[in-house]
Each structure stands twice: as C-alpha cells, then as structure tokens.
Amino acid sequence: MKLAQASKFSAARLREEFPILARTVHGKPLVYLDSAATSQKPRAVLEAMQDYYQRTNANIHRGVYQISEDATTLYEQARKRIAASLGASPRELVFTGNATAAVNLVAYSWGRSRLKQGDVVVLTEMEHHANLVPWHILRDERGIEIRYIPVTPEGRLDLSNLDALLSGAKLLGLTHVSNVLGTVNPVAEIAARAHAAGALVLVDGAQSAPHLHFSVADLGCDFFVLTGHKMFGPTGIGGLIARRELLDSMPPFMGGGDMIREVKLSGSRWNSVPHKFEAGTPPIAEAIGLGAAVDFMESAGRDNLEETERALVNEAHERLSQEPGVRVLGPPSTERVCLVSFVMEGIHPHDVAAVLDRDAVCVRAGHHCAQPLHEALGVDASARASFHAYNQPSDIDALIAGLHRARALFGV
C-alpha cells in the first residue's frame, strides 16, 4: 500500500495543487522560499473552508438542527484526523489560535497553578520568542527562575551541562526544530533526562509538524504545541497536545461559553477536556481547513513530502555553502530540515531580501523572532530560505542568481 502510494507521488503534480504558485510578482514567476513563516495552501484546504461556509456554516456544540450537527461533526472529525496524524488521541488535542496561544495556555493554566517563587523552568537559547516571552511574564509575576540550555557555534544544543541545568526543574521547554537553524533536536533523549530529573517537558512543534513524519507519543513529551498555517492549513488554528490526566488536572485558562458544564450565578462547573480549554466560538472553518491540510499530507504521503523537501534543503545548503562571502548558520544538512539561514559579507540581510524580491524570490530577513539565538551566534540578523515539498530545484537557481545580483549591485 505504502509502496504503491510512493510510486504514484509526483512533486510536480503536488506543486500544481497550490494555486498561488502559478502567479507572478514584478512580472516574474513567484519563488516562495518563506514556508517557515507560513506555508502556502493547497486547493483542497481552500475548498474545504469555502464549502463549509457555503453549505454548513452554523455554530457548533449548540444547535439541534441539521447544519449545526453537521458543522459539529466536521469540526470534531478534523480534531480526530489531526490528532491521529500526530499519533495522539482526539481528547488530548485542544484547539488554539496558533502555537503561541498553546504555549500561553500552558504557561497560564499549568504554570500559574503549579509554579511558585524559586521554581525552575529550563528553556533553550534556540527558542522562538513564543516559547520565551510567556515564561518571562511568569517570571516577572511569580519569581520563577529560568535557566537556558546554550547553543554551540555549530547550532546544536549544548547538552554537556544538561543534568545540572535540570536539577530541581519543574518544566523543560524546547523547540523540536529551530526556526532559524533548522536543527532537529534530539527531543526524545532530552525528554527522558528531564523526566528522570522530575520535570515535565513542553515541545514546540511549530517547525517540526509541517516537515517531519513522527508521532508525538514517541517524543515522550507532556505538552506538544503546533500551528496549522505552517503545515498547509489556514491561519488562526493551532493546538496543544497533552496527556489526558494532565489536561484534566489543569484549571481553565479562559472562561466563557462552551467550556462549561453548568453555570450558576454562584459558580460554574467545567466541561470535560479538551472543551474545557476552548472557550467561546472556536475557529471552526480553520479547524476544518487544517483537517483538510492533514488529509492532503497523508494522501501525498508524509514520507514523500519529507524526502522531497530534504533533497531541496540539501541542495540549497550545499550551494549556499559554496557561495563566496556567504556564511551558512547551523548544522550540516543531515541534521536539519526545512530551511537554510545565512549572512552575506557586506550586505545586510534586509538588502539581500529586498534585492531578491525584485526577482520575485521571497525570503525572510531579520532575527526571525529569535533574537537571543542571533546574539548567541554573534550575528545581528540573517536571511532565511525555507522550503516545503512544493518547491522545485529551479527555486534554488533563482535564489543563487539573486544573490549574485545583490553582490554585483553592492560591489562586494
């Protein structure tokens, strides 16, 4: 079955499913190399959302009429399919607005009810601001202590001092894949050591769920956060996957409709998980869209997607590394997925990105919401080319040609 699927896979056909990739910008074909910021959306996702609005739009978990029942079914089916594709049970998947909202849910609900002054949370220097700032807020509010796992100059986590850092820790929060370096962290190994030290583990999967084929259960973490818009889904939908008993034991984060079992003026009783954490009307169309995105990934074959993308990342890494005056950040391509970040001698990343834009090549420039990591690496900012399986080798040609134009223009 799997072999039959693999033989049918065609990267060119996959690409045709993304309408935006057929457009031009400044009169040139769009070369989209910013999928780590947000991925493009396949027709199946756009159609699922439009179909929902045109045929089934109604609020969920409330109406007893047909289309409300249908909307509820679509929403809950999406939860089932998304959870299943990540090796989780649907009752363990709480829908949130994005990965940031999911980290905040953990920080506010679990963090505020479990952490007191002096308690230790361990993070890494590699984190996206989304997994730093919520803990900084808690530190300012509660006086918790935050320790950081350092990053080596090669862009790996420096685990040499891990046990000392974990000593007495209540939580370890780390990213599965760095959004700047593409580094795939050995999460399962680190999680086991954190558990041995008595800490829970939160994994930021914003950059791993879209690019790697894995099961959350195999990571051995307690909390896993994801965002839909980087994995072919729409914006406004993400999730928190956590062990059932952990979710059961956590107090609500936001109060309102749908998260309650019973409300009296004297007090309320909470709904069961995951609904306890989904106050108010949720992003229904977006959840359905993400469900369609997961279906799209499954039918293309997650291994096919990963393989196609790896080949592109390898080639981009190799060619950028050979460019004179270009410094590629992060580990060898065997230890990374999704992206290649770099700096060019004598040209600011903003200028690199602006010159590339004139060739309709979209790359990100700046610190990519990871300022502490850039400081640790000793660079002010970087340019980042990131990939999905819908990219093609000619996109890398366009990137390299654009860099040559930048060098000529700036005379470096």
Place this chain on the structure above:
Amino acid sequence: MEDLYREHILDHYKNPRNQGTLENPDITFQDSNPLCGDELRMDFKVKDGVVEDVRFSGKGCSISMAAASMLTEHIKGRSVEELKKLTREDILEDLGIELGPVRLKCALLALKVLKAGVYGIQGWPGEDE
C-alpha cells in the same frame, strides 16, 4: 531593482557622511528597530541653539544607513528650531524611492533618533502627526 537602490543611496551607504562618534557630545541618543535589529546612535554638538557638528554610528541595511547619512547633511549649521520642522516627507524625498511599511521604518530610524534625542519626541515620525 534600480528604483529601490538608486545610485545616491548606494553612494551614501558605501561612503557614509558624518559617520562616527563625537567626544563630549552635548546630546547623544540611540535607538533600534526591533523588527530587524537595526541600531543607530547620533551625537550632536549644539552651540547657541545651532548644531555645530553631528555624527552617526550604528548597523543596519542600506536604506537605514543611507537615510542617516543624508540626514546628517541637513543638520550641520542649522538651528535646533529649524530641525524640528524636518518631516518624514523630507527623508523620503532625499531617498527618492517608494517604500512599503516595513522598509519605511528603516528609512525613518535616523529621524526618530534625532527627534527623540533633541526634543524628547517618542514614536515613529509621521505616526501621530
């Protein structure tokens, strides 16, 4: 391309005017653009309400550095009162290019530093005017 990187912008970027710092400046101020990490410091010597000397230092893209270099050329020998009248339109006229909302902040960082340093005006030029 050529419309974004006109010759005079690249000239100011590669050969910045009034770059460096001043010893014992009367006013010194620095700020950054959190979106891209650009940093800019400006030093001023002011005598009898007139700017006698100015220097800028920092790091950033060609637009932010060229805009700072061009701005310093306006400043020397002019009164602090006159400088108050400088607007973002003056900066954009100097650059002579169209800029989107993100790069606009690169272009205006120098004027932001000038206004904050000399007049204590916070915020991006043109935003609350």
